[in-house]
Amino acid sequence: MKDNFEDFIKKEISKSNMQIPDNGFSDQVISNLPVRKKVFARREIIIIISSIISALVFILINGVNLFLTGLINLFNNLIYLKTPNCEFVIVLLIFFLISLLIPYVELRKRIF
Amino acid sequence: MSLPDSILITRVIVNDDHLAFKILVERYQSDIRSLLLRLTHGNKDIVDDLAQDSFIRVYKYLSSYNAKAKFKTWLFRITYNVFCEYYNKNKIVQLDINTLEFRDKESDNSSHAIDFQQALKVLNVNEQIVIILHFEKGFTHKEISKITKQPLGTVKTNIMRGKEKLKKFYNYEG
Numbered sequence A: 001m002k003d004n005f006e007d008f009i010k011k012e013i014s015k016s017n018m019q020i021p022d023n024g025f026s027d028q029v030i031s032n033l034p035v036r037k038k039v040f041a042r043r044e045i046i047i048i049i050s051s052i053i054s055a056l057v058f059i060l061i062n063g064v065n066l067f068l069t070g071l072i073n074l075f076n077n078l079i080y081l082k083t084p085n086c087e088f089v090i091v092l093l094i095f096f097l098i099s100l101l102i103p104y105v106e107l108r109k110r111i112f
Numbered sequence B: 001m002s003l004p005d006s007i008l009i010t011r012v013i014v015n016d017d018h019l020a021f022k023i024l025v026e027r028y029q030s031d032i033r034s035l036l037l038r039l040t041h042g043n044k045d046i047v048d049d050l051a052q053d054s055f056i057r058v059y060k061y062l063s064s065y066n067a068k069a070k071f072k073t074w075l076f077r078i079t080y081n082v083f084c085e086y087y088n089k090n091k092i093v094q095l096d097i098n099t100l101e102f103r104d105k106e107s108d109n110s111s112h113a114i115d116f117q118q119a120l121k122v123l124n125v126n127e128q129i130v131i132i133l134h135f136e137k138g139f140t141h142k143e144i145s146k147i148t149k150q151p152l153g154t155v156k157t158n159i160m161r162g163k164e165k166l167k168k169f170y171n172y173e174g
Helices: A004-015 A025-031 A037-060 A063-079 A086-111 B005-015 B018-039 B044-064 B071-089 B109-120 B125-136 B141-148 B152-170
Strands: none
Touching: A004 B109, A004 B125, A004 B152, A025 B018, A025 B044, A037 A063, B005 B018, B005 B044, B005 B071, B018 B044, B018 B071, B018 B125, B044 B071, B071 B125, B071 B141, B109 B125, B109 B152, B125 B141, B125 B152, B141 B152
């Protein structure tokens, strides 16, 4: 329950209320801010270099062809399987979920 | 038209927009400097240095700010941390309540401003911060608990103890 003393204290505080004018304080803070661009630049460079390397490797090993053949084989095997292989499907599902989770976490980190 | 904090923060994080950060500094500098002025018992020489240190730290760690929390609460928490570091290096004198001459009820009103600053000196640093944040800055117990990293119960106890000491200082009979 709020007592009278709380009102008394608030009154005392309001009598000594301090509104401090800026007087160039914000300019002083801005002029002393540390440089942050470099950190971002370094991170961007790492991302760009690793993207270029992965694209080159992908082209060199004929990645498109490999990826498509792999995918076709996978579906063929799944279609013509007589007895469903649960372990195989579970492993496939886990990999599928992980592949979704990684970009989701990365995006969340960047947005929020 | 004044932009909300969230938009200014996003601009600072994404575009490293100094102008947006300047608006944030202008918006909160009075609150931060007045808090530090109270906590340092009016030591103007150190207040601006501590306030500047707080804002620079905010800028540095802004990307780690959780948007679910109020920006003002986060800013006060950083300021309190900066003050604690300063306080641990340079112990600020606390007055003994038993040796003080208490305010006479008949005394004139013009001395009130000095009195409250003087009154704060009878409190220890934990009591001072909770009293200022609660009664002057209008923070709730839960927010004070986040700012000072004290458990909720301790915040309530410190407010109660602080009030008792102030009652004694002001010779208040309610």
